[in-house]
Amino acid sequence: MRRLVLAGFVLLSWLAGATVPVLAGAAPPEPPRQPNGLALTPPMGWNSWNHFGCHIDEKVIRAAADAMVSSGMKQAGYQYVVIDDCWQGQRDADGNIQPDPARFPSGIKALADYIHARGLKFGIYSDAGSLTCAKRPGSRGHEYQDARQYAAWGVDYLKYDWCSTYTQDGESSYAVMSDALRATGRPIVFSICDWGTNKPWLWGKDIGNLWRTTGDVYDGWESRAGHYNGMTNIVDMQAGLASYAGPGHWNDPDMLEVGNGGMSFEEYKSQFSLWAEMAAPLIAGNDLAHMSAQTRAILTNREVIAVDQDPLGVQGRRVLKDGDREVWSKPLEGGGRAVVLFNRGAQPQHIEASWEMLGYPQATVLRVRDLWRHQNLPRAHGSVAAEVPAHGVVMLRIED
């Protein structure tokens, strides 16, 4: 069957002294892929799941798109309006997926047009298995059809989940949808959502644009019974992964909970700051149409967003952990650093970041700017320190 194809391989293996039976038609490596050229900075947008879960319809999505504009989020850089699970209906006789007609009576293309008309981009959701997590039809076996359908609707972003996959291979399952998306000819950001199960940081670079590294976040400071992955747990689970991220391919510590009510103002500022520090996608997960001024102020902090969107695209790392005091450092284009002083304790604390931690010679004098106070601090050398609120941060930009 594979005589012509494998004769050379057989010979080489025999010469190499292979003792394993030379069967494997699957053994030659796959031809390499190229990145799709998208998401050169971490994607920014909004997703329906964290606030609305399965309770979505076209009115909710349109309202979110409107609010993204009217709140100033669009001007601040947010682009993608992403519908998560529960939009799907049934497949038609040709196997093409249709939206739930009760929830999306105008159809998906009309919704995409609505979003595009507001200068925004349109994201949708599916799953690599036979069913989505909410038991809607998954894309397994329909990858090329579904990609074509999404492109026809004007989709710009696909979040691709991992439920009902059983023993499916992670890399192949995401690769086939990646190939299917590219075959449409439409640029579609590809969000790998296998919760880190298949170590996507090892293979995701030329297959997708971002990959979830952990299970879902929940709207709380730390894990509680029945709710794993509080915000700080997710932060800790990013350790060791920073080197895999870069322009076009990001670690994804899941969506923002800012504004959802389960954390305090300081805690939400911490999430937003740390996500920016980690070059994470900034996907808002609250009800944009009804957010407080405080929430909006967090989400539209341009100076913090600029750290997230820094063109160098290097993910920040924790450079100090001393009990519940942490220092994080992110190299920026031009040689500067974004620094987060993070106080995980229950009382305000003094936290110091030394130049050594940041990789600067002791004597270097640098400008320091507080990105939440929006104030320049005195130029410094050797170290910088601040009083940091409980469960809060001070975020600084340090540069020449």
Next chain:
Amino acid sequence: MNRLRVFFAMLLTTGLLACGALRADSAPPRPPRTGNGLALTPPMGWNTWNRFGCSINEDLVRKTADAMVSSGMRDAGYQYVIIDDCWQGTRDAEGNIRPDPKRFPSGMKALGDYIHAKGLKFGIYSDAGKLTCGKRPGSYGHEYQDARTYASWGVDYLKYDWCSTYTQDAQSSYETMSDALRATGRPIVFSICEWGLHKPWLWGKTIGNLWRTTDDIYDHWQGRHGYEHSVLDILDLQAGLSSYAGPGHWNDPDMLEVGNGKMTQEEYKSHFSLWAILAAPLIAGNDLSTMSPETRAILTNREVIAVDQDPLGIEADRVAKQGDYEVWARPLKGGGRAVVLLNRSAASHPVTVTWQELNLPASLRLKLRDLWAHKDLPSARGSFTAEVPSHGVVMLRME
């Protein structure tokens, strides 16, 4: 006290973190499946590959369908006319696969109709990966579309290969196409062809109807040729797998080479007899239009075919081996046995089967029939011995 709290907090956190995602229901077991109800006896037919490889076209297939009827093979039980690799052209704008227009100008539906008009069934080929072994488009990512296309052409059988699959999981890949075939509503026998790499006998039962257990056969009695296996090589590799086979789900030791010229008539008879006793699919792989009377006589031996098609569907085991002399036996419906006495050596030699080897009491008197001589032999008790030609068999039905 503090340390204890910290300990339990760590334990809790570790446990919670180890649980993974809130929505991680890929961990629960697969929903249960049932078989598709097809292939209650091993499929019988013909396939293009062993004789014609990639050099195929619709004329060849039509002529072969004709020959399958005129040679008596159809009446002997052969049904499926299976087109292997190299029929495919490109996919259209909707991603639907089309035949190579030069090789199949009349289209696949017309060919399916032609085959059906002769009282035969139509088989086709694809691959679980991106490309087939002949580098044509594979079905990965197009499973439901392709299944629908095949059903619209009147396909009755799909052989599904494993090239260009890289790190794909075999069970999931075959399951997806299995589901896609069932979703068409058309009964389509599903032939799993991943060469035994991922132990398909462990999961194939409710996913397909037959699974290849080894790499490809080649037209030789013994020895290896790269990754290709001779008849004896494949025979030996079936050891331990017999219990996985049964009605609707068969081990597949690859297609027949009978008539392809590199083995002797004796060897081809042995090949055919052994496949029959192994309850293997009988998929002829020679040129049916030009086959010799000897070849035809082997392929249409109804008594041997009846062993292969025995309704009990129990695959043989090797019940005795003394150097080059072997006894293979399988239980038949009604309580009897089919027995193959095999002589692998270079000279003719007697080979004996004892009733003990057949799990029968030594005192039991059995009627014997020689399935190649087509003769009843004197009934016997305790044991039976026959002179078996070199590289040959004596095949018996005992009841």
